[in-house]
Amino acid sequence: KAGVTQTPRYLIKTRGQQVTLSCSPISGHRSVSWYQQTPGQGLQFLFEYFSETQRNKGNFPGRFSGRQFSNSRSEMNVSTLELGDSALYLCASSPDRGTDTQYFGPGTRLTVL
């Protein structure tokens, strides 16, 4: 089976712009979660989508949003980018909700100038 794929792998934006990142889960996986990794805060949970609905949300401002499509693919959007949004954004998928192992994609490295 193909793993989790994320596009683009690298992105450079300027402050105030918005960005959309894409994630395709492992085939058959229905839950998609997003995480942010920064040197200062480590790996932090952003949100989880299951059956096209956001099921859980981490402690991030409303500028961070996402959605999931009927084929389980997911996108996340960050509006009005700030310098502090520079990070590695990771997507993870699991077969279902609950105590299923989450499998991660390679991430999208976002740099905000």
Place this chain on the structure above:
Amino acid sequence: DQQVKQNSPSLSVQEGRISILNCDYTNSMFDYFLWYKKYPAEGPTFLISISSIKDKNEDGRFTVFLNKSAKHLSLHIVPSQPGDSAVYFCAASATGANNLFFGTGTRLTVIP
């Protein structure tokens, strides 16, 4: 508030010896624990997991031990190999919640 802690930022071990990576957690609702291995600029790779109903799980060279009363888990790698050099993260979650709480990671270096 760091609910999952890895107090050792780094660990060096000789090839062939045992590597022991430790992790502590504070939230008693956590009932599923995982270890991931990560290289720079890549996503975490799943290694091994354990449910709170068990106290040990083995997969090849990797064994995870869980001590619920101490809220402590450890990952043993035997024998350690140079290819094991990476950053290791422990993570925890609670039933019904699909968000993982990660530790800050331990950088393992296996010396040939």
